[in-house]
């Protein structure tokens with residue numbers, strides 16, 4: 533699936549394989565939140581991001597029914613490994629995690645995490661992504677412009693329920 537943020541001409545591709553792999557982590561009632569980081573590539577000329585992979589929850593993360601804090605060292609090691617193996621093409625794109633809600637909305641904690649990541653200069657590219665996977669195949673992609681003074685933030689609903697099927 534290719535998600536387009538028309539106002540700024542940014543496209544984000546989530547390949548079918550990535551979608552169907554991630555859909556398996558949907559948070560069921562009584563489960564804790566799950567999450568990790570998004571990895572991928574950026575084509576500057578076309579403002580085109582491709583999510584190529586994501587990290588999965590580890591025992592080193594801190595999670596509960598409505599919070600998830602990933603382990604920093606595990607994620608950084610994976611970024612380094614994929615960056616090396618791809619000759620510098622693949623890098624950190626942002627964050628993903630689950631919510632136990634249909635049509636998930638970012639929480640205050642999620643929004644402050646985005647601000648912190650921008651402050652830390654964790655992402656080399658102009659936009660930072662956050663994907664929240666809800667229940668029943670619902671999801672939301674948040675695209676944040678990092679450079680502007682008044683930071684623009686765009687939210688696009690994504691349908692994971694027919695992951696593997698093109699939605700056009």
Ligand SMILES: [Zn+2]
Pocket residue numbers: 629630631638639642664
């Ligand atoms: Zn959240």
